Amino acid sequence: MKPNIQHSFQQYYQNHIRISGSNALLIAVSGGIDSVVLAHLAKAANIDFHIAHCNFQLRGEESQRDEQFVQALATQLGVPFHVQRFDTETYAAANKLSIQVAARELRYTWLEETRIAHQLQALATAHHLQDNVETVIMNLCKGTGIAGLHGILPVVNRLVRPLLFATRDEIVAFAQAQQISFVEDSSNLTDKYTRNYIRHHVLPVLKEVHPEAIENFGHSIPRFQEAEVLYRQALEVHMKKLVEKRKNEWFIPVLKLLQATPLHTIVYEIIKQAGFGNAQVQQVIDLCKGETGKYIASQSHRIIRDRQWLVITPIENEESFHYIIEKGDNEIAGNFGRITIQTLPAVPVEIPTDASIALLDTKHLEFPLLLRKWKQGDYFYPLGMDKKKKVARFLIDQKLHIAAKEKVWVIESNKRVVWIVGMRIDNRFRVQNNSQHILQLTFQPA
Amino acid sequence: MKPNIQHSFQQYYQNHIRISGSNALLIAVSGGIDSVVLAHLAKAANIDFHIAHCNFQLRGEESQRDEQFVQALATQLGVPFHVQRFDTETYAAANKLSIQVAARELRYTWLEETRIAHQLQALATAHHLQDNVETVIMNLCKGTGIAGLHGILPVVNRLVRPLLFATRDEIVAFAQAQQISFVEDSSNLTDKYTRNYIRHHVLPVLKEVHPEAIENFGHSIPRFQEAEVLYRQALEVHMKKLVEKRKNEWFIPVLKLLQATPLHTIVYEIIKQAGFGNAQVQQVIDLCKGETGKYIASQSHRIIRDRQWLVITPIENEESFHYIIEKGDNEIAGNFGRITIQTLPAVPVEIPTDASIALLDTKHLEFPLLLRKWKQGDYFYPLGMDKKKKVARFLIDQKLHIAAKEKVWVIESNKRVVWIVGMRIDNRFRVQNNSQHILQLTFQPA
Incomplete structure (x- = not known):
């Protein structure tokens, strides 16, 4: 025996x-x-509720009949009734909307206002199992992936759908058994063409495949919703292991990422948050297998391969962007220009005076070095001085105009500025006569 | 520009x-x-392969034509060719199978034999994206839940599908561009009626919903496969936290289970392994909220609510089954009968002689007590004796026949037998004149 719809309703509601x-x-x-x-x-079920009815005034007398019917229903059930008449056609014309879109906008705006005005906890609509099957089929046709499978959710913020569990047949049977009267929904105003097409052409053929197809499909949807919850839980674990957030940049260790399973989905979910899509997943995997310095970009972010890291960085946030210089690197190139790196076997006879060349004693350096834009608060010991100086002050003294100042990069070793690139090294890292290991950095601007 | 199918093939294969x-x-x-x-x-793609062709001899000359065509193809490609002719109709009649089922059985058996005989690593079939969409739609109509979404997998043991990524259009375009000839697949032998119905009636209407519907749907399937991997990973974590295995019984703490999210799916996946289905999930949740001693059963297992535990136990394994008696319990009931439990304020004037009543000094008892079937190796100190005796020996001395012996239960306290239920208590737990706290157990057989 099938369970009574009233009992199912209360269980679902609870x-x-x-x-x-x-x-x-x-x-x-x-x-x-x-x-x-x-x-x-x-x-x-003894739920305390009000009834709201939207009269879109699109079907003349029929619209009036529906409004009166719903008002009578509210009286019969003894609940407060709210109604609004819309001049839908005028609104649609004024806002250049289709009648369907106009009606939906008017409807949800007014319903939400009414809910708030009467201090009601949530707005409830009567979407049922078959509506949900239609939604999921639409999503499958659009290719919305795992997120499309959950269809209509029972609760989204202050909007609830307490009838999602019920099949159309159960609803009809209940109305007949209880002799409940209703009007014909002749408008289907909130339904798009696609939904009606699925209702009238796709669902009937699925029933030919299996007589219980809609029920079977529909009852799977809550399973898909829960599957998505588990999916998110597992993803969370991977994200915690793989993504290190430093300010607004994300660092992902390449080798660890390539070992993660399932790779495609994990990459997809990471890059999705930076405006990338499914089409870029293979590019990111290729990036992991490719050379340092390469990158791909979305509207908002870059994903850069930087040695053992993938770095996801906001494009507008160029200042916080940085390159990593590891021991043994020969060159680093980017939009700042190019720095070539050499190890010298001994202190050169003549220390170059060209500010674009830096000679550093590696004894004091801690790798990896960081190449980044200078920022307020930076200070260093300019070569030849034993007192520290703010980089901001130094740049003023150099008489750099604002645009030029914004293009100044520094190299940092364990939070100490080593070199104002192309301008002045830090005194603490200078080469001395007894220096054993010397790093020569040569800067070419972009 | 769409990627070349040869390139996509090699990437998918890799x-x-x-x-x-x-x-x-x-x-x-x-x-x-x-x-x-x-x-x-x-x-x-330089893959080393053989070709196998099944001739089911169901279409006369056409069957011969197909065989010759495939043989010529093998020669053209320079690969070994294997063929088998089946008397499909005779086999189907002899085994009372439909022609379709008979052909499939013959096909896979012979292909696998051939693979092994020629020491080939895997068998490959040419299922493509559209086949997979058909499979998933069939599963959705059948209501197979999350597992149905993965459709046809690229690798299942020694069976591989290297063409699953390709749309029918891509395959046709490639055949045309390369002027590849083929024969018409007029039999669709391995397809059931349902699959053909979906191909000819469901997919065309989905294309009306969205022109790219099949591709969009199809490209979501690998995403669903990976989603299922994440689903299993998260599930694994929940199982480890929730399910404690002791021999062939599973113990699940009720309160912890009720707090798990998503509850329905977690319960489903736990009980599925004991032969329960989706329909029992709500019953199990109700069991968690209900009284001790209640249970539900599948063909193979029982799920019993036993105080703070759900215990999943194999039915055939009745001996290992047990009930837990906590301090303060008033009654325990089950298929053994019923035991009522009372605390007495003092030693009764008259110690009852009825063997179905046990008076115990709680000083020596350690809770929880265990009510279980007696087993070989059990021993106890029968009331009035200070020498231990094997329970097996005791039961022989009581002249119990085999069937009756199998129905004997004992109560155990910290591995010591306290009572042969309804027969004799252990001397160590007997009430004495100075006993302060007395437990009276009264047994009613089932």
Whole structure:
């Protein structure tokens, strides 16, 4: 025997909606079978609710008939009734919207205002199992992946769908058994063409495949919703292991990433947050296997391969962007220009005076070095001085204009500035007569 | 520009199939466009393979034509060719199978034998993206939940599908561009009625919903496969936290289980392994919220609510089954009968002589007590004796017949037998004149 819909409703409501007490719901009732049945079920379940009806005035007398019907229903059930008449056609024309889109905008705006005005906890609509199957089929056709499978959710913020568990057949059977009257939903105003096409052409052929196809499909949707919760839980674990956030940059160790399973999805979910899509996943994997310094870009972010790291960095945030210089690197190139790196076997006879060449005693350096834009608060010991100086002050003294100052890069070793690139090294890292290991950096501007 | 199918094939093969070296594949070739294109792609990718063709002799001259065509293809590609002619109709009649089922059985048995005989690493079939969409739609109609979404997998043991990434359009375009000839697959032998119905009636209407519907849907399937991997990973974590295995019984702490998210799916995945289904999930949740001693059963297992535990126990393993008696319990009931438990304020004036009543000094008891079937190796100190005795010996002395012996239960306190239920208590736990706290157990057989 099939369980009674009233019992299923209360169980579903208790498990998934859980909004009780006074002023629980504002139920949107068109007068069609689904929303009328929802109102009856809610009444029998002792839920405290109001009824709201939108009259879009698109079908003349029929619209008036529907409004009166819903008002009578509210009186019958003894619940407060709210109604709004919209001049939908004028609104659509004024805002250059289709009638469908205009009606939906007007509807949800007014319903939400009404909910708030009457201090009701949530707005309830009468979407049911078959609506949800239609939504998931639309999503599958659009290719929305795992997120498309959950379809319509029972609760999204202050919007709830307490009838999602019910099949159309169950709703019809209940209306018949209880002799509940309703009006014909002749408008399907909130449905797009696609949804109606699926309803009238796709669902019937699926029923030919399997007589219980819609029920079977529909009952799988809550399973997909929960599967997505588990998916997110596992993803969270991978993200914690793989993504290190430093300010607004993300650092991902390449080798660890390549060992992660399932790779494609993990890469997708990481880069999605930086404006990349499924199409870039293979590029990112190739980046992991490719050379340092290469990058791919979205509208908002760059993903840069930097030695053992993938670095995801916001484009507008160039100042915080940096390059890593590891021991043994020969060259580093980027939008700042190019720095070539050589190890010298001994202190050269003549120390170059060219400011674009830096000679450093590696004894004091800690790798990796960081190449980054200078920032307020930076200071260093300019070569030849034993007192520290703010980099900002130094740049003023150099008489750099603002645009030029914004292009100044520094190299940092364990939080100490080593070199104002192309301008002055730090005194602490200078080469002395007894220096054993010398690094020569040569800067070419972009 | 769309990527070249040969390039996509090699990338897909490298990422998902990864079978290289000599004697890599046995490719099953019917002569139809899909399997012929697969053979050509494999050849161009330098994969070492043989071709196998099944001649089911169901279509007279056409069957002969197909066999000759595939043989010629093998010669053209310079690869070994294996063929088998089946008397499909006789086999189907002899085994009372439909022609379709008979052909599939014959096909896979012979292909696998051939693969092994020629020491080939894997068998390859030419299933493509559209086949996979059909499979997933069939599964959705059947309601197979999350597991149904992965459809056809690229690798299952020694069976591989290297063409799963390709759309039918890509395959046709490649055949045309390369002027590859093939025969018409007029039999669709391995396809059931349902699959053909979906191909001819469901997919065309989905294309009306969205022109790229099949491609979008199909490209989501590998995402679903990976989503399922993440699903399993998260599930594994929950299982480790929730399920404690003791021999062949599983213990699940009720409170912890009820707090787990997503509850329905976690319960489902736990009980699935004991032969329960989706329909029992709510019953199990109710069991968690209900009384001790209740249980639900599958063909093979019972799930019993036993105080703070759910215990999943194999039915055939009745001996290992047990109930837990906590301090303060008033009653324990089950298939053994019923035991009522009372605390007495003082030693009764008259010690009852009825063997179905046990008076115990709680001073010596350690809770929880265990109620379980007696087993070989059990011993105790029968009331009035200070020498221990094997329970087996005791039961023989009581002149119990075998069936009755199998129904004897004991109560155990910290591995010491306290009571042979309804027969004799242990001397060590007897009430004495100075006993302060007395437990009276009264046994009623089932």
